[in-house]
Amino acid sequence: MENKLAIIIPYYKLKYFRATLDSLAAQTNKNFSVYIGDDCSPENPVILLEEFENKISFQYQKFAENLGGKCLVKQWERCIALSEKEDWLLILGDDDTLSENFVEEFYYHLHKAEQQKIEVIRFASRLIDEEGNPTSKIFTNPEIETAAESYMRVFRGDGRSTLTEHAFTRKTFEKNKFKDFPVAFGSDNVAWLEFPEMGKIYSINNAFANIRISRDHLSSKADDNLKKQRKQGIYQFNRYIIANYAKHFEIEDQFSILKKAYKHLRTSDRDLLKTLSFILFIIKKIGIEKTIRIVKDNKH
Structure with missing residues (x-):
């Protein structure tokens, strides 16, 4: 064979x-x-x-x-x-x-x-x-x-x-x-x-x-810098998915993916311009009403 x-x-x-x-x-x-x-x-x-x-x-x-x-x-x-x-x-x-x-x-x-x-x-x-x-x-x-x-x-x-x-x-x-x-x-x-x-x-x-799953596992390590990088990764890859493949997902699924991305952006990066840029991206993809819901649900 x-x-x-x-x-x-x-x-x-x-x-x-x-x-x-x-x-x-x-x-x-x-x-x-x-x-x-x-x-x-x-x-x-x-x-x-x-x-x-x-x-x-x-x-x-x-x-x-x-x-x-x-x-x-x-x-x-x-x-x-x-x-x-x-x-x-x-x-x-x-x-x-x-x-x-x-x-x-x-x-x-x-x-x-x-x-x-x-x-x-x-x-x-x-x-x-x-x-x-x-x-x-x-x-x-x-x-x-x-x-x-x-x-x-x-x-x-x-x-x-x-x-x-x-x-x-x-x-x-x-x-x-x-x-x-x-x-x-x-x-x-x-x-x-x-x-x-x-x-x-x-x-x-x-x-x-x-x-x-062990203490040595990358996703399990209790390291603040790694934790921040993981959150950045979750934000970036979920944004990437919607930016490139939104048409393959139902609108409510797009909403859920973008909500997760926004949450991890806001808990890992306080850059206001980056946040505003992403909000505009969300509006373009799923509309202002759903975007407002995402922002309200993730106030920090």
Whole structure:
């Protein structure tokens, strides 16, 4: 069988990396390649990797410069550049794990996705803690769903989404790339709109990714500067979505997205001109009446 899947690991922390590699070694289908891009980490993984040389096929590259601290999206992209000719790409967090049938189910369902010219395949997912214990149910998804429907379902809290549980074609990645928002907050959310080009996403529900939530996780760190950057990211990517793809969303969904963007702008940046500029943008998109509602609901 032709190898169509590249699993890309942007590596930085050793703490949970063994569990990640164990989950790859346990795959029931070994027809995948692993590319590990070390972001100039102070935690050398080489001794650990030696244990897996005969268990999984991988290439390891230590970069001379730490890029993730400056631009996480560029770190993702240079790790992808390590890969070769595989048609499909999956970025796996160095603290996340995959169910042992993950690759097997990918190939089992692949022909269905390819027949429909689908560019993004999403797996089920669940949250785990620092010890690897499940802290949530397994989140499943409709088998076929438009990108806008998927975004709004997650937006409303009826689903969840992170980078790890999505595979995407090399073709669509090279065409669209990841958009760069502060600390990459929303870069993946926008990708799952742009990579399928607002078309269909195919979901696999009988294999899943374990998404680790720990104190080391970027979205969990209690750092004031990071908190501000996360809020800026949420503002920017939601504004970007409406600026570029408003026609794919119902007017009330546009209202909800813009309300969230405005809230995070106002709680992260007190620049009056930026606020006024965004208010004018909202008026242009959904009208003055709904804009007034948003402003009134977010007085600080």
